[in-house]
Amino acid sequence: MSGHKAHRELAPKxxxxxxxxxxxxxxxxxxxKEPVVDESGDLIKEKIISSGHKLxxxxxxxDNKIKILKAFISAIDNPEVDVIVSSGGTGYSKSDxxxxxxxxxxxxxxxxxxxVFRYLSYQEEAVKSAAYLSKATAGIVNDKVIYILPGSPDAVKLALEKLILPEVSHLVFIARSK
Amino acid sequence: MSGHKAHRELAPKxxxxxxxxxxxxxxxxxxxKEPVVDESGDLIKEKIISSGHKLxxxxxxxDNKIKILKAFISAIDNPEVDVIVSSGGTGYSKSDxxxxxxxxxxxxxxxxxxxVFRYLSYQEEAVKSAAYLSKATAGIVNDKVIYILPGSPDAVKLALEKLILPEVSHLVFIARSK
Amino acid sequence: MSGHKAHRELAPKxxxxxxxxxxxxxxxxxxxKEPVVDESGDLIKEKIISSGHKLxxxxxxxDNKIKILKAFISAIDNPEVDVIVSSGGTGYSKSDxxxxxxxxxxxxxxxxxxxVFRYLSYQEEAVKSAAYLSKATAGIVNDKVIYILPGSPDAVKLALEKLILPEVSHLVFIARSK
Amino acid sequence: MSGHKAHRELAPKxxxxxxxxxxxxxxxxxxxKEPVVDESGDLIKEKIISSGHKLxxxxxxxDNKIKILKAFISAIDNPEVDVIVSSGGTGYSKSDxxxxxxxxxxxxxxxxxxxVFRYLSYQEEAVKSAAYLSKATAGIVNDKVIYILPGSPDAVKLALEKLILPEVSHLVFIARSK
Amino acid sequence: MSGHKAHRELAPKxxxxxxxxxxxxxxxxxxxKEPVVDESGDLIKEKIISSGHKLxxxxxxxDNKIKILKAFISAIDNPEVDVIVSSGGTGYSKSDxxxxxxxxxxxxxxxxxxxVFRYLSYQEEAVKSAAYLSKATAGIVNDKVIYILPGSPDAVKLALEKLILPEVSHLVFIARSK
Amino acid sequence: MSGHKAHRELAPKxxxxxxxxxxxxxxxxxxxKEPVVDESGDLIKEKIISSGHKLxxxxxxxDNKIKILKAFISAIDNPEVDVIVSSGGTGYSKSDxxxxxxxxxxxxxxxxxxxVFRYLSYQEEAVKSAAYLSKATAGIVNDKVIYILPGSPDAVKLALEKLILPEVSHLVFIARSK
Ligand SMILES: [Mg+2]
Ligand SMILES: [Mg+2]
Ligand SMILES: [Mg+2]
Ligand SMILES: [Mg+2]
Known part of the structure; x- marks a missing residue:
């Protein structure tokens, strides 16, 4: 699939x-002001940086509609931002x-x-059928790419390693092209 | 994925x-008043009971809009019901x-x-590419979980064994939680 | 899954x-009036003919809304046409x-x-995670079946060999049935 | 507008x-088991009967999703029913x-x-701008006509006198025609 | 409303x-090959020409999905066309x-x-409550303006005289502007 | 319509x-840093204050998606805000x-x-048929009421005098109630 290869070479590194x-x-x-451990957030940051990108x-x-919108809109409105990755709120409880x-x-x-994410999750022994319980998705706004991941560290790790980091430069390149 | 494991332990058995x-x-x-053989219906009942749940x-x-709605609404309105499983009417003929x-x-x-169901169906030798011909899906109404399966016994068997029975208690627990 | 087998036997060959x-x-x-090489178009035609169907x-x-509509409507309006296969315009650039x-x-x-197409694409070494970058889909209009494929020859080859040619007679049969 | 006149003559009386x-x-x-006064319900019944139709x-x-669905589906499923008129639940509080x-x-x-109902409501001195606070609508299911009215007796009276009773036979005739 | 006046002056005549x-x-x-009287079609043509526009x-x-699409797409694809006016198929019978x-x-x-068209129709003595039985609407595609009118000559006359002819140049101007 | 009257009495003044x-x-x-005259914005502010409310x-x-979202989200997220009134961007040019x-x-x-706003606009001699060229609407988010008005001072004046100021306390009351 030479098209994909060519795009990947032109894409921002x-x-x-x-x-x-x-x-x-x-x-x-x-x-x-209690100590907050955000394992998934930390994992996303670490993966991004160790793969050569910037945080x-x-x-x-x-889990509040207006607070969620505010956080995303603020990131989308920032001209420096290329990619937004969120974790949490993708399940089927009422607050998700x-x-x-x-x-x-x-x-x-x-x-x-x-x-594709749910297919890969199903392959994981610890997830199997629980793969269908997440609404994880991705999208494009204003030439920026958004990934909406589940809150679990394992899900975040899988998505970044197998789907986001190998393809994100390519998708940013496509999203920006005419 | 400890989150999934923890949920599964709390979920109704x-x-x-x-x-x-x-x-x-x-x-x-x-x-x-002719004899009716409902192989898929029977299989669903049998699997439910043999896995320890109640029918x-x-x-x-x-295949009639109002009759279908009436059957589902009656089940949803029954406070005893936790899960609804249907079979039939998920294909692409005009009556589906x-x-x-x-x-x-x-x-x-x-x-x-x-x-995930279509991915698993594709793995079956007898189904393969026919996997994409079903609209099978699931959803939540009023804290109850609904599975809408194809009419074929093999499809019903696959869905129950690989996706519904391993996860349904977990999903009912999530659907009811805030 | 005897239902699928029975259908396949009745379906138009x-x-x-x-x-x-x-x-x-x-x-x-x-x-x-420059020479045009349409590798994917040629591949689709070749696969169709070598599998015994007619072009x-x-x-x-x-990539223009009205030109795309015109081409599809003209094919759908042709009473001789059973199946439409398109390639191109399924990605995430602004013109797609x-x-x-x-x-x-x-x-x-x-x-x-x-x-199912994206799952199969993911299995290809040359595609892997790029599988999620296509919106390839299919549908039914006026008892005709439409497949909307990506522009890459590899994608077109995969879709035809693994999903379209094995199932298209079956799906045409279903689409026409009551 | 001779078309409307012709239809009205053919329509069921x-x-x-x-x-x-x-x-x-x-x-x-x-x-x-306390006494229930349903002023709007009574007014609808009275208007229907005094205009020569049958209740x-x-x-x-x-105001509960499943109870509302159940009541409507039961009426739609009754082959004797031609028209359903509801009142209540058309406003903008959370329970509507x-x-x-x-x-x-x-x-x-x-x-x-x-x-048209909101336009007519606006003409009423007692309603005026409050006219825009209702979602009152109508629709067709299974060849039956459904009117969804606000809960206020004045709104119900206006809708029946000016829009429903003059046109309902006509609309039932149209809904049933090919 | 000086904005509307200014636009009207700049708009194509x-x-x-x-x-x-x-x-x-x-x-x-x-x-x-029987004689066809298309009273509404003739009225639209006459009104367009007598108001100084060109047919x-x-x-x-x-009343066939693909034939309707084909007619509209062909008109939209014609670079000479500024405005499309249709009549017929806006009611609530199954063929509309x-x-x-x-x-x-x-x-x-x-x-x-x-x-606004339904409000104006309601004012007509011969229409009154039948005004709510039409789905007449308008829209923009490819910088062209489309009006979808009912099949009755009176409805067509009202729409052209009171809403289309006074505003169409203005709307074409707006539809084309950035 | 005693219900409307009762609500109006309970509503925040x-x-x-x-x-x-x-x-x-x-x-x-x-x-x-050139002088900006925002006639419609000024008119909205003046009407609000002269009717006893607070700005x-x-x-x-x-006219930019993200800037528009950011302005509205910031207002919605402010716990002091009860009502948002915007003007501009409700027409049919590409930037609206x-x-x-x-x-x-x-x-x-x-x-x-x-x-109802378009009906009232149609009554204005200076607007008449141009009334149908605006998408002005209203809605509720997070118990706050939002009015989205056209950019013209006359439209803004009409909407405030005839529809917003007479009803806004009532609608805020309803939006907040269970
Ligand atoms: Mg959470
Ligand atoms: Mg069936
Ligand atoms: Mg292309
Ligand atoms: Mg007709």
Missing amino acids: VLNFYVITISTSRYEKLIK IGYDLVS MTVEVIRGILDREVEGFGQ | VLNFYVITISTSRYEKLIK IGYDLVS MTVEVIRGILDREVEGFGQ | VLNFYVITISTSRYEKLIK IGYDLVS MTVEVIRGILDREVEGFGQ | VLNFYVITISTSRYEKLIK IGYDLVS MTVEVIRGILDREVEGFGQ | VLNFYVITISTSRYEKLIK IGYDLVS MTVEVIRGILDREVEGFGQ | VLNFYVITISTSRYEKLIK IGYDLVS MTVEVIRGILDREVEGFGQ
């Missing part, structure tokens, strides 16, 4: 990432709403991302 | 199932409409279920 | 295909719009096609 | 109505959901009904 | 119209589908057109 | 308004996008507002 964690429990600790922003918000909220503002949804 | 078969040919036999209702309806009709009343669609 | 290539660069060459029409259009445009006129989308 | 009141407060009284069913339900719920099952929405 | 009649009964006469095309099609079909290809729907 | 002007031309003047914020943004963008984040759209 170093991208600026913005990381958003959506977690009411962690946000409440933050507000109370230029981070936000932690509760990240996907529904952000879908309302996407220019285009990358519908295949969630599908 | 014995659930009450309601089974709905959508099949015009079988329904017409029923009306004419508390069963309905057989034709179960998915379209029930989508109109879901609170949330579990979009990953159909995707 | 020889189908009439219409091939549409969506590619602004190729279209511009055509307009300037009864071909069109090459640019084949899927969005044709979705607006489908009677039913075969949502599983794109999902 | 006596129709069977089913009336549904959606009101949590009245439903709770009913449950407690063949009545239901009172709370009749329109959203029933929209999910309509075959076609009669989008002009709510628009 | 002479526009090229394409007229489409959707009527199965008239189309069948045409096919049988550059006309088509008569049956013009609005649903064309909505699928609009860039933007002019949602206020149908609303 | 003094509300906090946030005003947003969407206008690329004015925004560019602001950026260049607690104002923003001027260009306020309605489309904000619709993506509304909890519920008040669909009747735009309809």
